[in-house]
Amino acid sequence: MFRKELLENGITVVMERMTAVRSFTAGIWIKVGSRAEPVSKNGISHFLEHMFFKGTAKRSAREIALEIDNIGGDLNAFTSKENTAFYVKVLDLHMEKGLDVLADIFCHSSLLAEEVEKERGVIKEEIKMVEDTPDDLVHDLFSTDIWGKEGIGRPVLGTRQSVNGIGRDDLVNHVRRFYGTKDTIVACAGSFEPEKLLEILNSKLGHLRRGSEPEPVPLPPFCKGVNIHKKRLSEAHICLGLQGLPQAHPKRYEYYILNTILGAGISSRLFQEVREKRGLAYTIYSFISSYADTGVFGVYAGTGKKKCEEVVSLALEILSRLPETLEQPELDKAKEQLKGNLILGLESTSTLMQNLAKQEIYFKRHFTPAEIIAEIDAVTLPRLRTTAELVIKGKSPVLTVLGPVEGQPFGEVLPPL
DSSP states (O other), X not given: OEEEEEOTTOOEEEEEEOXXXXXXXXXXXXXXXXXXXXXXXXXXXXXXXXHXXXXXXXOOHHHHHHHHHHTTXXXXXXXXXXXXXXXEEEEGGGHHHHHHHHHXXXXXXXXXXXXXXXXXXXXXHHHHHHHXXXXXXXXXXXXXXXXXXXXXXXXXXXXXXXHHTOOHHHHHHHHHHHSSTTTEEEXXXXXXXXXXXXXXXXXXXXXXXXXXXXXXXXXXXXXXXXXXEEOOOSSXXXXXEEEOOOTTXXXXXHHHHHXXXXXXXXXXXXXXXXXXXXXXXXXXXXXXXXXXXXXXXXXXXXXXXXXXXXXXXXXXXXXXHHHHHOOHHXXXXXXXXXXXXXXXXXXXXXXXXXXXXXXXXXXXXXXXHHHHHHHHHTOOHHHHHHHHHHHHTTOOOEEEEEESOOSOTTOSOOOOO
């Protein structure tokens, strides 16, 4: 059963009790990520995420790890372009202990100067790992190629140069500015007693006071064109995309279905045509990246440098033909696939916690699984074709290629679809 409550200091709590499980997951979400950072401090949200695990006035970093391991729990965090989240997953009988540790790292991190310097090195190694993982790196390059080096185009981890410029005072100021009641959402899912949970949260988080939300970041133009990033690799990594829809767009369910049909699975058009029939790539899929005010509808492929042009041309052809070739059996299959993925995912307390938080952040309301399934079932073939035309027809693609590509084989721009 879903409930939405306010703590005594105004923090929003969204929670859903699951009687058939023995686990409990709680997440503290801050509505700030790399998008809201100044260029010179790019990566500060992610840097701070790391620092929260490095000790508090009450616990050392080792003691934090031991307390969670001793109860078989999982304490972790992640940063995105628009949010930062800290979460704990434990057995229900350890709920209070898990919340105590989570609230302690969130509210009382020491941010010691010597730990800042050590963690700076760790983050720079993490950046190097991404640079050495081309199927991750190409997505960061793709985002920057689309939106530039401001706001949404910046990498979540930052750059080695920007991370070098982040000091303890910057981290403290970031907490003071954003980590207050106005920016914070708590999401909980699993086995718990709601009144007991609210009592604990009030005692652990009730001292937090109002912060300031990130100032709205102007949406940069969606840059079309061809971007070649030469690197000595064994294969080329491709991201191809069109401007997509934001998180809360009214046509989002048709959008999800389009993505499912195009490239979200081994029966999808891209996988069947590019890999199974022609053997041009080992990995190919489509993806959606949606934000508060924009998005991208993209395709990723990894292929040999001699097959690169053929893969791009074929992907563009499949994309351009999608609106007029959609058929009812394909729509019916995609609906069942989406519904299955939804229900199976929501059986996990971790996934449900994230779903509750994102619904509150982007919609300010809760959607039950029954509501979502009804919305999926309501998508008709004419509606799907209309959305496909909206997203695809007449749009100019952006192409990012990372790897051993010589010259500019695709020209400077790709023609509109």
